[in-house]
Amino acid sequence: MKSTLENIILPKVKNPIQYIGNELNSVHKNVNKNTIRYAFAFPDIYEIGMSHLGMRILYHLLNEQENIYCERVFSPMVDMEKKLRENSIPLFALETMDPIKNFDFIGFTLQYEMSYTNILNILDLANIPLLSKDRTLEHPFVMAGGPCGYNPEPLADFVDIVVLGEGEEVLLEILEVYRQWKKQKTSRKDFLHSISNIEGVYIPAFYDVEYDEEGKIMGFFPISNDYPPKINKRIIRDLDKSFYPEKMIVPYTSIVHDRIMVEIFRGCTRGCRFCQAGIVYRPVREKSPDTIREIANKLIQSSGYEELSLASLSTSDYTHLIPLVEKLMEDYKDRNIGLSLPSLRIDQFSVKLAEQIQKVRKSGLTFAPEAGTQRLRDVINKGVMEEDILRTVGQAFESGWGTIKLYFMIGLPTETIEDIEGIGNLGEKVLKEYLKVDMEKRNKNIKITLSTSSFVPKPFTPFQWEPQNTMEELREKQIHLKRTIRDRKINYNWHDNKTSFLEAVFSRGDRRLGKVLLKAWEKGCKFDGWNEHFNFNKWLEAFQEVQVDPAFYAYRQRKYDEILPWDFIDIGVTKEFLIREHKNALKGRVTPYCREACVYCGIQDLDGGWSCYDNS
């Protein structure tokens, strides 16, 4: 098989290097009967999956352990899939090229709802039964975790184990229990039973759901008293002490984020009401500047990368950002190493920072005001004022930037036509700021891009009860905005609203969606996040054939007392807080961000207690 693959198939597919795991710092181990083999699966292609930091961390963490061998697997591109199927070659892991069906675990990371069909496709290509109930002792256990895991219910039929929260500790705890179980290999159920009380572990098969005549959830409960009714998410309490790799794989082929990524903190202090990450990743935990510098140095040394990126949800909010950046700049002064700071807030401080790190090449600045009017920004608690935005871009133009991108959402709760027009107006005001700058001084290549995505209500946000705008409404808003924008220096682009609709269905869906997913996959749906592969009609057919109404999930206003599919998960932030925030949103009332005043989101009562800012 390996020979067919290497000599006959690989020369004929696009970018074959993505299927060969011989990159620098990839891990190659000897396999023996005690080795627990773990396939870390990213349900998209290599260049996307390899850009994901979480995978990089867990891959090296697992491989640090004796007797655990973690390898990688990605969705093969369409041409490769065809060849694999034609030649009956089961999907393999990159490092050893061994079929993953013989592994102990396949762990999927859930980054995006539109990758769910790819999960099914990977299982199928690997010759692993799609449905959890059909797997036997010969098959691996299928695990899932990651941001979409905060509502794992649409995947309940396919996944054996869901890991909630940060994986560094819980993964090792599960594998330790597995090591014991593997000696006897009694039954699959036995193993699942024995890990079901590890904090952060959810076994969908051990829970049952009842629905009322309208289709709403009437009851969600464990099938026996052995299993916890509520599942707590896991967090790493001290990031300075937790594992971070000193070596990272250096891909040969270029990937989306082709640079060293060093995490600077987890969580977010901001509390934007549409943002799931801002809530589920609480509390904020920072790495110390010394740890960050040490890691950065080791990673640069071991990779030879020419660029370093500081990763977090909101870089500007890192307490010691200025001294950190100054020190890093000093460290790399003569080494031609670039520093990139994603997720900067809209303020003058950000422009100064950007100026400092982009001394020579002003590549462009991106900001996310998210909404076009102050009223709506208050509704979503995006604590940024129009004056801030204009002053910030004004300063950027003064400093020589010409390319500015602004990100917005349309379809936000309470949105009116004024808010839509507000996006265009803001674009024009930004342009005016440019025109104010001295002709001689300003960048000749002015380009303002306004980009809108369609709002998708997410679990564990204050908007989790809100309906999504219909596809028609979103379309009308997009067209209206397009008409509002007259100046040729302002570009407008928008996301496809059909994908947003499906995202809304799956992000707040329940386990009845499993049959839709299966049907859609059978019809050939895969790579749904890719324009060229997405086929909306097939999805509509799938919903119809299994008689599930997608509007029930996307367009329905929920009441506060409705049992939501993800209510069994305890993320630390309380439902009371989310309700309070939802009410504040509807009144347009702003909630201060965590550092200004604690609003008691619930995280303070985290197991063992938690205090967010005792050091500062």
Next chain:
Amino acid sequence: MEDGLAMIIARIKFSKGEEVKYISHLDLQRAFQRALRRAEIDIAYSKGFNPHPKVSFATALSVGMTSDGEYVDVELNNWQNGKELTKKLNGVLAKGIKILDCVVSDERQPSLMSTIKMGLYQISIHTKDKKYTLGINSRIKEFLSQDKIIEERINKRGKKTKRDIKPLIKSIILLNIEDNIISLEMQLATGSQNNVKPEIVIKKLVNNEETPIIYDFLKIHRVELFTEMNGKYISPIDLFSEKPGRENM
């Protein structure tokens, strides 16, 4: 040379093995630059907005081929011993890329790219059946006795063009036949002036209309690249003799 000073150039010979044969030329260049950084070799950078390391490769190898004769010139800021450089780089390179030789000189040199004239290749044709190995010797003779061998190409503008590659083929020798595998050696014009890809020549040879050789796959290995001096083919590294920098003497 820009500022009138002599450059210090390390000419490096390396191999590209099975593990990395699917890396494109661009990916290889990037991998090499990162290896130079890991080895902490003080290389020269271009000036300007987007400084890039001064590294230049000899003729690109097609994706899928292996080689024991790849060359790269690296401009250094300070003179270093070739043996040391070899050791440093081999300590940080990923599986499949290995430094075979390195000489450092501060004498003015023509660019590596322009000096390459010829390439020596070994090819094994894994035929579908042993019967296809029969008569290969006479087929080679016949092939080489043609007046012209026409290659059809599509140019950058998307138009079909034709050219005669016969003068670019210096030799084709049958090395051996084992089971269903035919092993050949070819000398082909390689470089920036005249160039023909080995896979093109092989395809011309085997895809003879009446009796094509059906094969599963080809393995192509570049044995060496040559430059020309006084009518002789010599290795690009032999053009280069190691000279310590003045400040080091």
